[in-house]
Amino acid sequence: xxxxxxxxxxxxxxxRIRGKNTKxxxxxxxxxHAKGYRYRLHGAARGGKLPGNPDLVFASRHKVIFVNGxxxxxxxxxxxxxxxxxxxxFWAEKRTRTRERDAAQRRKLEDAGWEVLTIWECELKDSxxxxxxxxxxxxxxxxx
Ligand SMILES: [Zn+2]
Numbered sequence: 001x002x003x004x005x006x007x008x009x010x011x012x013x014x015x016r017i018r019g020k021n022t023k024x025x026x027x028x029x030x031x032x033h034a035k036g037y038r039y040r041l042h043g044a045a046r047g048g049k050l051p052g053n054p055d056l057v058f059a060s061r062h063k064v065i066f067v068n069g070x071x072x073x074x075x076x077x078x079x080x081x082x083x084x085x086x087x088x089x090f091w092a093e094k095r096t097r098t099r100e101r102d103a104a105q106r107r108k109l110e111d112a113g114w115e116v117l118t119i120w121e122c123e124l125k126d127s128x129x130x131x132x133x134x135x136x137x138x139x140x141x142x143x144x
Pocket of ligand 1: 070075078080121122123
C-alpha cells in the first residue's frame with residue numbers, strides 16, 4: 001500500500017505528520033526574534049485557538065502571520081502552480097480545498113478584528129525584502 005504512493009503523496013503525508021515547526025516557519029520566527037519581536041505560536045490566544053491556527057500570533061497588536069508552503073496552499077507562483085502528472089484530480093481537489101479553507105479562515109480572523117499576513121515559501125529567498133515586509137506589517141496600523 002505505502003509503496004504505491006507517489007513522491008508527492010508521500011511528501012504530503014509527511015507534511016501532515018510534521019505539521020508545525022516547518023523550516024520556512026522557523027526561518028520567519030528566527031528573523032522576527034532577532035528583530036526583538038515576541039509572539040505566540042500556532043494560534044494560541046486568550047480564550048482558545050484562533051481560526052486556522054496562525055503560525056505566529058501577535059496578541060497585543062492583533063496581528064497574525066501564516067507561513068504557507070507554495071505547493072500545498074496553491075500559490076500563484078511556479079512552485080505553487082506545478083501540477084503533478086500522477087493523480088492530477090486528487091491534487092487539484094486537495095489543493096483547491098486547502099486554498100478555500102485558507103480564505104475562509106482569513107475572513108473569520110478579519111471579522112474578529114485580526115490583521116492577517118501570509119508569507120509564502122517562495123518569498124523567503126530574499127531575506128531583506130522579507131524583513132521589510134514583516135516590519136511594515138507589524139508596525140503599521142492597517143485599519144482606520
Ligand atoms: Zn510561491
